[in-house]
Amino acid sequence: MLQRRRRTVDELIGLQRTGKRAIVIGASNRIGLAMTRGLAREGADVIVTARTESAVDKAAADIVSELGVRAHGVASDGATAAGCDAIVSAAAMMGGANDVLEMPVDRNDRPEHSCEYRQPRTRP
Template identity: 50%
Template sequence: MDLGLTGKIAVVTGGSIGIGLAVAEGLAAEGADVVIVARGQERAEAEAARIAAANGVRAVAVAADVATAEGTQTIIEATKAFGGADILVNNAGTGSNETIMEAPDEKWQSYFDLHVMAAVRLSRGLVPHMKAKGGGVVLNNASICAVQPLSYEPIYNVTKAALMMFSKNLATEVIGDKIRVNCINPGLVLTPDWKKTARQLTADTGGDWEGHLQTVADVHADIKRFATPEEVAHFFVFLCSDKASYSVGSTYFVDGGMLKTV
């Protein structure tokens, strides 16, 4: 199936690891050129070089902190020099761990900057490129926690819910310019962060981190396992393609049955 992505320019934040890296790889496999954004320059450059060599596409690394206005401007300028974006995947993010009663204002603001303002600023900066090119795609990676919160990470839950609502509003605003905006809410995805946390939690009890993750999957997901980043990335790539031309302003759950409502 030709997804119509050959020669498209895709910006993927958090693109050097986990879901973001899998999305960048999936887009490159379909012929898209990719801009891999991450805070760590060395890792981003290594992955960009590997993806370019493996897929015969152009891939560049941009070292930037998307949670800052300066960082997003660096991405916007680098993308402009690369030819302007056709696709923006706002993927950068991380979990939290706190209580509402004890979390300081600074923590709330830092997560709002990372999960919401990064998407606002990058959309504001890159959508005009898409408009000039005749259309484009913006995908925002939120979380099932946007609608089905986990109790230990209220800041993550709230900011991901805000990202989901931002997606809906942006979709309405730019569809007249042939720019499609959608949101994806993944469930359990076996990223390096999950592995790291599981190792930490089981360090004093025998170190069975894989068993811990299986318990998490048994409790939360009907499918009884974590997704691989690649499984989730397949859905991102489809929504970036011409085959999803009627998908506008929606939120899609890729969660292995974790969502308990209709």
């Protein structure tokens, strides 16, 4: 009997993340880390951000060693304007445009500080 491999939802609808870059805010543990690992597992280079430098550096190093993608850690508070600027600056230093921005934490209480509005738009 022929064994069929189950395909992921992304494979079924044709999403590819290889060669893409993703920023995940709040990515050093729990759901943020799981989202970051998922994006990296699918081939995206990731920017791991959170407030604690040691946690961010460890998460980025683990992703690089386990999944073989580029990962960069940025210790910054994505809930502040200065934090968002630091995240976007670090992303720009990696070169190219950002393809995915994930914020698994609720920042709707301060939308004026959202990193989403600070990213340069270089891709349609």
